[in-house]
Amino acid sequence: MIHNKLAVCVIGAGRAGMIHAVNFAKHVPDALLAAVVDTQEEAARAAAEKLDIAHYYSSCAHALMDDRIDAYVVVSPTKYHMETVKAIAEAGKHILCEKPMAMTEEECEEMIRVCRQHKVKLQLGFMRRFDESFRQAKNMVDYGEIGEVVMVRSNTRGPSIPRPWMYDIRKSNGPLAEVNSHDIDTMRWFTGSEFQTLYAVGGNYRCPDAREQFPEFYDNVVMAASFANGMQGMLDGAQGVGYAYDAKVEILGTKGAISLGSVKGNDVVLCSSASQRGSYPLVESWRTLFKDAYLKEDRAFIDCILQDKEPAVTGIDGKMAVKVVNAGNISIMEKRMVTL
Amino acid sequence: MIHNKLAVCVIGAGRAGMIHAVNFAKHVPDALLAAVVDTQEEAARAAAEKLDIAHYYSSCAHALMDDRIDAYVVVSPTKYHMETVKAIAEAGKHILCEKPMAMTEEECEEMIRVCRQHKVKLQLGFMRRFDESFRQAKNMVDYGEIGEVVMVRSNTRGPSIPRPWMYDIRKSNGPLAEVNSHDIDTMRWFTGSEFQTLYAVGGNYRCPDAREQFPEFYDNVVMAASFANGMQGMLDGAQGVGYAYDAKVEILGTKGAISLGSVKGNDVVLCSSASQRGSYPLVESWRTLFKDAYLKEDRAFIDCILQDKEPAVTGIDGKMAVKVVNAGNISIMEKRMVTL
Amino acid sequence: MIHNKLAVCVIGAGRAGMIHAVNFAKHVPDALLAAVVDTQEEAARAAAEKLDIAHYYSSCAHALMDDRIDAYVVVSPTKYHMETVKAIAEAGKHILCEKPMAMTEEECEEMIRVCRQHKVKLQLGFMRRFDESFRQAKNMVDYGEIGEVVMVRSNTRGPSIPRPWMYDIRKSNGPLAEVNSHDIDTMRWFTGSEFQTLYAVGGNYRCPDAREQFPEFYDNVVMAASFANGMQGMLDGAQGVGYAYDAKVEILGTKGAISLGSVKGNDVVLCSSASQRGSYPLVESWRTLFKDAYLKEDRAFIDCILQDKEPAVTGIDGKMAVKVVNAGNISIMEKRMVTL
C-alpha cells in the first residue's frame, strides 16, 4: 500500500495495458499506479513518462521485487500468462489477468490451483460483464423480461488486420481466442451454462500472405453450439473487417428478445441529395466502445481485494473460454463437430 | 351506381389524381372508377387507357353530364377548386376535394355553404389522418399516454424543385399551401384547437430564376404559433431539398413525447470500410410514404357516402388550413406576427 | 387465356394462398384469377366469393380439367406438392410452387424432370428474392460494394406457435423447412454457392405438449455451415417467439457489410416519463413485411411465361433448400456434422 492506496503494477504497455494503467493512475479511487512493465525497456520508460510515474521495469522478475506493489495486471502476450501469474501468486500478490487466460485448459487449471494455494485473488478480464448495457441486459434476463433464455447469438468483428504472430493457430489460438473470447464468455454468462457441443467453420479471406505458409489460419469464423442446459448458441468472429468495430449480441427468450450493441457511432446523420442516402459514423474501436467497462472492471478488481471477496469473473471463467477456443479450433481444423 | 358500386370520377390526371384513380379502379371494394377528367384531352385519354376504363372527359362540364357518376374527386389546380366543387354540389353529387381546399377563406366558406345546401358530402384530402402511424399517435394522445399535449412540431420537406406556376405567391399561395397544408392540419388535429397567433419567415434559397421577378417567393419557411387553447406549434416547410421526402412530427406532452416519421427508407444498411460510415436509403416521395393512407382515405370517402355519415375530414378542416396559409403568407410578406 | 390474359388458378386457400389469389385477381396486369382450389369445399367457395370469381374446385383433378386455365399456383401442404406439380406438368400447364418444394430431394428431382419433359415453367416461391431491400442488397454485392462475400447470416423467427401437424419432424420436416427455407435460399443466393458442411442444434422450448410424444420436435434451431466456394453461413430459426416477425440478414464482405431487415414496424416512437424508455411497434407478420415481394414474385411468374424465359427462382433452387433442410434435420437428430 502506498498512501493508503492499493499499489498496482501493469505488465504490458500495449493498447489494452495503457487503458488499465491510465485507469489505475487516475480513475480508481482506492488504487494508484505504482509501476509499469514492458520487456521492451524503451516502451516501459515511455509509458511511465506518459503516465507521470517514477517506476518502470523491463522484466516481471524485477517488478515482483518491488515490495510496494499489491496487485499486478497481466496484459502480456497470452503464452506468457501462466508463468507470470504463477510467479505473482507465489509472491502473494493479487492478479487481474487479461483474456485469453492461457493457451490450454491445463495451463488455466494450474494457474487457478496456484492462486488458490497462495490465497490471492485472480480476476479475469472479461470487461463486457461490466459494461452498462450488458449489465442492463443481464438484469432483464434475470428478472424474466424475456421468459426463459432459448438462444444467445454474439459476434465480434474487429476492424484491424491480424498481425503475423497470430498466423500459426497452434501457437496463437487464433481469432477465436483473440477476438471471440468475449463472445464465448457472453454466451456462458447469459445461458448460465457450459458449452456441450460445437461446430465451427473458419477461413482466411483477408490475409493472402498467410495462405501458403499457414493454411490453417482463419480470419473469419462461424460457430453453432449447444449448451449443457439445452440452450443454443451462435457466434461469429472476424478480423480486418475495416468498416467498424462490430460487436452485437442477441438473446432470444421464450417471451421476447434483447438486442445489445450497434455499429452506430455518435449521432451525426448526414442526408445528402448527391447520394439520396442517409449516413452515420461507425464505432471505430473497442477502446472507445468499452472505455467505461474497463474502468468499472478495474474498480471491481480493487474492491474485491479490499473487501476480500470473490472476483466477479474468476479463473474458472477464463478456463472455460480457453476450453471452448481450443474445441473451436479443433472443429475448424478437423472439420468435425466437437463434444466438450 | 354501376353494378351496385359507387361510380367515381377523378378530375385531374396528374400524380395525385392517378393515385386516387388507381385506388377507385382496383382497391376500394364498394366503388369503381367510371371516368377521368383532364383539361388536356391527351392526358385524359392516356390515363383512361392506363386505367383500363372506357370514359374520359376534357372538361368538368362534360363529366357532370355523365349520369352514371355518383362522386367526384377534385385534384385539379387549387384555383379551380371553388367553381368545380360548386358545380358538382349543384349537380347533387358527392365530393372528395384535394388540399389546399381553395385560395381564400371566403372561397372555402362558399364551398361549404353550397355543399350543405345541396346535402352532398364534402371530404377534404388530408390523407395523413388515415395513415396508420398518425392514427396510432392520435390514439396514444387520446389515451393520455403523454399526458396533456403541450406542443406540436411538424415539418414537410419535398425533394422536388417548385414549378414556375408557384412563383407568384399571391396566385399560388406558395409552399405553405402546397406543401405545409398537411402540417397545418396535423397541428390542428393533435392540439384539437385553432391557430391564434403565428409568425412565419420565408426565403428563396433554391430558385435563383425566381428572385428578380418574384421577390416574394419563398421555397423554405419556418413558423411559430400559439393555439386558442394555449398549446404551442412549430412548422417548417421546404421545396427542392433533393435528399428525400422528409415529413416528421413531434408531439410533446406533459408526461412524454411521440415522434412520428423518419427519412429512413427500406431497411438496407451498408457499412463500408471505404467510408467508415453506415448508410441507408432515404424515403423518395410522398407517393410511396403515404400510399396506404391515400387508399384508406378513399375507402373512408366511399363509406361516408354509403352510410350517410359525416366525412372524417370536413370542409371546415379545409377552410382552417387555408386561413392559416394566408395568415402565414401575410406574416412572411409583411414581416410581422399575425393574430387570427 | 381469358380476354387475352393468362388465367391462373390458386391451389390452397389458406393465408399464403389468398395473398397470391388477390394478387392475380387485382394486381398483375397480364393475368387474371380463373379459379381457386381447396380440398375443403366450403373454404374454396368462401374464397371464390371473397375474390369475386365464379369458379372454385375442391380437387386438383377437377381444376386440371378446366381448359381455360394456363397456370397453377401450388400452395397446398408440402407433402402433396410432388403429385400436384407432376399432374399439372403432365397437363402442360405452368407452375408457381410455394416453398418448401417437397419433402425430399428425390421428390424435387422428379418434379424438375417432369416439368422439363413437358416443357412447362416451374418457378419456386422464394419471394424474398423479389423484395426491394433484398434486391438492393444483391445489387450492392454484385457491384462489389462490400468486396468479396465472406459470410452470410440469416434468421427468421415467427411469432406464432407451431401447429400440431408439424410436431412429427419426419413427416413435416419441421421449422427448418417451414420457416428457414427462406434463409437457406438467401444464403445460397448471396454466396452464389452450395452448402458443403453444416451442423445444426434444435430444441423444443415453447411447445411442452409435444415433448413426450414427439421428442425430436424442435421450435428453435441454430446452424453453422460452410459453402463449396469457401464462404461461411449462419442461420437461426424459431417459431412462437411472440414479440414480432423477426427476419434479418447480414452479409459480411472483405470490404464492408450489409444489414437487411429490422423488427421495427411503422415509425411511431413513444417516449414516456413513466418508463423513461422510448418504444416503437414491431413488425407483426410476414404478410405485411413481404406484401410487395409476393406481388413482384407473381408478376415475374407471369412475365416468364409470356416471354418464355427461365423463372428467376427454379426447381433447382427449391431442391437445394430441401436438401439442406433434410441435412439440417439429420444433424439435429443425430447430433453430428453433416457433409452434403
Added chain:
Amino acid sequence: MIHNKLAVCVIGAGRAGMIHAVNFAKHVPDALLAAVVDTQEEAARAAAEKLDIAHYYSSCAHALMDDRIDAYVVVSPTKYHMETVKAIAEAGKHILCEKPMAMTEEECEEMIRVCRQHKVKLQLGFMRRFDESFRQAKNMVDYGEIGEVVMVRSNTRGPSIPRPWMYDIRKSNGPLAEVNSHDIDTMRWFTGSEFQTLYAVGGNYRCPDAREQFPEFYDNVVMAASFANGMQGMLDGAQGVGYAYDAKVEILGTKGAISLGSVKGNDVVLCSSASQRGSYPLVESWRTLFKDAYLKEDRAFIDCILQDKEPAVTGIDGKMAVKVVNAGNISIMEKRMVTL
C-alpha cells in the same frame, strides 16, 4: 502556477461546477484544481473534500486573494456573473464563464470591456461547440456537404422541473436563458450570422404552483427567427419533460441535411411479446450526454491561456445569446414579433 501547471479555482459547487472541478482536478493535463468556492461554506468544504483538495472559500473575495490561482471558472447564479467576472478581471486573472453570460446585454458589454481592459481571457461556456458530434456537423457544413445552410432547428428539453427561483422571468430570464442559451448559440454558430427578427410563444404547462403569482412564467417555448444573412431558425425549449434529456439539431442546406442528437441512450433494445413493442433506454441528463464536451471545453480554456490565443467562444457569443433571450422573453410577454 503551481508545479508548472495553471491553477484553476471553480466558483460554484453545484452540478455544473463539480463537472468543471473534476475535470481540472484530474483530466486537464496542464491544469490543476487549486480551490473551490461556494457561498454555502458547508458545500464548499464538502466539495473540497470530495475533490481531495486542500483549499476552499465561501466568498469570491477570499478566493481572489489566493495568489496561486491563475484562472477562475464562474458557475455561480447568473445574476452574480457580472460583478464576479469584473472582480476577477480586475485582479488580472482569466475567466471561463458559464452560460448564460449575464442578465442583460449591457452587463455583457461591461464584462467584455473590463476583460479587454485588463487583457485577460474570457471564454464562454457553450460546451456543445466542443462536442464531437457538433464538431463533425460543423465540419460537414464548412466543407459544403449540404450546400449552403438554409435553416437551423434546435431544441433542448430537460427532464427536471424548474426550481422556484426561475419563476420570476424578469429576474431569472426563464427557460430561454437557462435551457435554450445553448440552442441560440448553436443557431448562431451554424448560420454564421445574427438573429434579426424573432417571435416566441411561451406557456406554463407543468408548474401549476407558479400560475397565480407568476403569470408570465413559462416552462415551454417555441420560436421562429430570421437571421441577418437571410437564413432561418427554429427553436423549442422545455423544462420538466420527464422522459429524457432531449437535445436535437437539424441543419437544412440547399443540398442535404444534417441531424444531430437523439434521445436514445445506451444500446439495449428489449422486444417483448407482452407489449409487442421494442423499447430502449433514453438519455437521462446533459451531464452524461455532454460529459466529454465539458472536458474538451476545459482543455481548450487552458490552451488559450497558455498559448495566449483568443478563446473559441468569446464574450461576444455570450452577449448575443443574452440579447436573443431577452428579445425572446419580450416576444413572449408582449405577444409580438421583435426585431433585434
